[in-house]
Amino acid sequence: GENVEQHPSTLSVQEGDSAVIKCTYSDSASNYFPWYKQELGKRPQLIIDIRSNVGEKKDQRIAVTLNKTAKHFSLHITETQPEDSAVYFCAASSGGYQKVTFGTGTKLQVIP
Amino acid sequence: GAVVSQHPSWVICKSGTSVKIECRSLDFQATTMFWYRQFPKQSLMLMATSNEGSKATYEQGVEKDKFLINHASLTLSTLTVTSAHPEDSSFYICSARDIQGVTYEQYFGPGTRLTVT
Numbered sequence: 001g002e003n004v005e006q007h008p009s010t011l012s013v014q015e016g017d018s019a020v021i022k023c024t025y026s027d028s029a030s031n032y033f034p035w036y037k038q039e040l041g042k043r044p045q046l047i048i049d050i051r052s053n054v055g056e057k058k059d060q061r062i063a064v065t066l067n068k069t070a071k072h073f074s075l076h077i078t079e080t081q082p083e084d085s086a087v088y089f090c091a092a093s094s095g096g097y098q099k100v101t102f103g104t105g106t107k108l109q110v111i112p
Numbered sequence: 113g114a115v116v117s118q119h120p121s122w123v124i125c126k127s128g129t130s131v132k133i134e135c136r137s138l139d140f141q142a143t144t145m146f147w148y149r150q151f152p153k154q155s156l157m158l159m160a161t162s163n164e165g166s167k168a169t170y171e172q173g174v175e176k177d178k179f180l181i182n183h184a185s186l187t188l189s190t191l192t193v194t195s196a197h198p199e200d201s202s203f204y205i206c207s208a209r210d211i212q213g214v215t216y217e218q219y220f221g222p223g224t225r226l227t228v229t
Binding site: 001032041042043044046049051089093097098101102103104105 | 144154155157158203207209222
């Protein structure tokens with residue numbers, strides 16, 4: 001089955017700096033890579049996603065890059081704000097049902 | 113946007129009893145729903161894939177006789193935790209994908225906090 005690794009597990013940045021979270025996946029059949037933000041006790045919230053036929057996608061301060069050859073994808077958050085503080089999960093999805101496998105999570109703390 | 117609800121949002125039960133959790137897609141149809149379990153400070157672990165009108169597919173290590181899944185309609189899936197034990201205490205989250213959607217996006221329910229005493 002799919003295995004998704006995520007680094008770092010914790011990340012502290014100063015407000016205004018950039019944050020980068022990296023993930024690798026194992027199943028070459030994975031074709032959809034969503035990123036989620038989860039606040040304590042709440043559901044995961046999709047913040048950006050990318051399909052395997054695209055190498056990069058950007059939405060305001062958030063961008064994701066995908067390297068299919070290396071099975072590697074990353075989340076970039078620029079101009080971080082305190083409200084960006086949360087746990088972020090990468091994920092990989094494949095198959096007819098688009099079963100989603102989550103990474104281990106990164107706790108991001110943005111220091112004012 | 114697409115909305116998924118779960119009921120109850122939290123439940124406390126005694127060890128040995130069974131608890132049923134409902135997952136509903138409110139404004140779309142879902143032939144497939146997924147059930148996840150999340151322990152504190154950990155990731156979401158997929159438990160099973162719920163298929164409307166057929167048996168659920170369980171992930172390795174998940175006891176199908178303990179976690180009963182029924183997907184009775186295109187908008188409802190239920191997870192029953194049978195003979196619950198304290199180690200089953202966790203945050204259970206479902207997700208669903210719109211069968212008529214053009215994206216691969218999964219819509220998540222708000223989760224159910226289960227505490228077994």
